[in-house]
Structures are given as structure tokens and as C-alpha cells.
Amino acid sequence: MRRFAIAAALSLAALSAAPAVAASSVMIDPDTRQPMAFAPAIASARPQAAAIPREVVDFTGAYAPGTVVVDTGARRLYYVLPGRQAIRYGIGVGRPGFEWAGSPHITRKQEWPDWRPPEQMLRRRPDLPRFMAGGPDNPLGARALYLGSSLYRIHGSNEPHTIGQAVSSGCIRMLNDDVVDLYNRVQVGTRVIVLR
Structure with missing residues (x-):
């Protein structure tokens, strides 16, 4: 009985000693202007919950295989x-x-x-950092696909709750798991059709 009590006490102590998110790791999302609390890096390596599941569907659009089609109204991207x-x-x-x-x-x-916020974003949000190194805390997530010479990208997000919403400054956000999947399928030169 004493061994069980000691083991239980050690387990509770280990749980209470789990690292908390430090106040310094909270920043404001540049698009939603809401606080973003980042989990420890180990948690960000886990697959994100798929609020909108990735799936193979019938597609009748007149686009060549390998094309990326972004339907902004439906908030869906098709490869x-x-x-x-x-x-x-x-x-x-x-x-x-x-x-x-x-x-x-x-x-x-x-x-x-x-991540280097563009000048246009910094004019709207002068409180943003001028540079943020890539990694689990970065708002661009696990991968980025740069679109032409524009400021826009298709990129990951550490805020899965924003998928399915219209909250960005024009970039196309995806779950990190999904953007990694798309990243592995496309090449530089792939055509992207963005529909409104």
C-alpha cells in the first residue's frame, strides 16, 4: 500500500511539474489579433486534429492533374x-x-x-516582430509555398481552429499535416488557381 501511495505521489508531482507555456511565448496573431499561446515544441510535432478532413473526392473541373485549385468561397483547396x-x-x-x-x-x-511580416502588415500592426525564425512557434507553420511575386503564400498554421474561416491577411492557411502533404506533392512551377 505504501509503494502505491509513493508511486501515486510521484506521478502527481511529475504532472504538476510539466512545463507550462511561458508568458513570453504568447504573441498576438497578426491576422486575428487574438493572443496565441504556443504549446511546447514536443506537442507541435504531434499531428493536428483535422477539423475539415483531407480526402480524395470526385473533381470535374477542367484543370490538368497537378494543378492546385483554391476555392476561397467554399474554403477548400484541391490538388x-x-x-x-x-x-x-x-x-x-x-x-x-x-x-x-x-x-x-x-x-x-x-x-x-x-517569417518577416511585410511592410503593409507592419503599417497596420507596428507591434509585430520584424523577424521570427522558423519553428513550432512561427505563424507560417511547418511549410510555405510562395505564390509568384506576391506577398501571398499557402502555409501551415499553429491555429487549427482558424481553418474554415476567413481571418488571414490574404494567405491561404492549412493544417500543418495538410500543408506537409501538399508540399510533398507539388513542385516549383506548379500552377495555382485562386477562385473567389
Whole structure:
């Protein structure tokens, strides 16, 4: 009985000693202006819960296999497959005033990208950091696909609750697991069709 009590006390002590998120690791999301609390790096390596599941669906659009089609109204991204199918992902899109459409190509791919807020964002939000190294705390998440010469990217997010919403400054957000999957499928030069 004494051994059980000691083991239970040690287990409780270990749980209470688990690292908490330090106040210094909380920053304001540049798009939603809400506080972001980041879990320890070990937690960010776990798969994110899929609020909108990734799945293969029938696709009748007239786009070549390998094309990425972003339906901002439906808040879905499609990676076109052969045989009139596509992989459908849930996305977050630009909030009102930050919507856009076009057909850029992917000009660069980056794993765990650094973040340098563009001047336009810094004018709106001078409190933002000027630079943030890539990693679990970075708002761009696990991967980024840069679109043409624009300021926009398709990138991951450490805020899975924003997927399916219109909250960004124009970038296309994905769950980290989903953006890694897409990153592994596309190449520099892949065409991206953004529909409004």
C-alpha cells in the first residue's frame, strides 16, 4: 500500500511539474489579433486534429492533374489528380478586404519558414516582430509555398481552429499535416488557381 501511495505521489508531482507555456511565448496573431499561446515544441510535432478532413473526392473541373485549385468561397483547396479526382483540404482564407483571385505559380518552397511580416502588415500592426525564425512557434507553420511575386503564400498554421474561416491577411492557411502533404506533392512551377 505504501509503494502505491509513493508511486501515486510521484506521478502527481511529475504532472504538476510539466512545463507550462511561458508568458513570453504568447504573441498576438497578426491576422486575428487574438493572443496565441504556443504549446511546447514536443506537442507541435504531434499531428493536428483535422477539423475539415483531407480526402480524395470526385473533381470535374477542367484543370490538368497537378494543378492546385483554391476555392476561397467554399474554403477548400484541391490538388487535382488524374481520373477526374482531387485531394480536398480545408483552408483558412483572407478576411473581408483581403480576398483575391488569380493564377500564380509556386515560385519557392520552404520547410519551417522564417517569417518577416511585410511592410503593409507592419503599417497596420507596428507591434509585430520584424523577424521570427522558423519553428513550432512561427505563424507560417511547418511549410510555405510562395505564390509568384506576391506577398501571398499557402502555409501551415499553429491555429487549427482558424481553418474554415476567413481571418488571414490574404494567405491561404492549412493544417500543418495538410500543408506537409501538399508540399510533398507539388513542385516549383506548379500552377495555382485562386477562385473567389
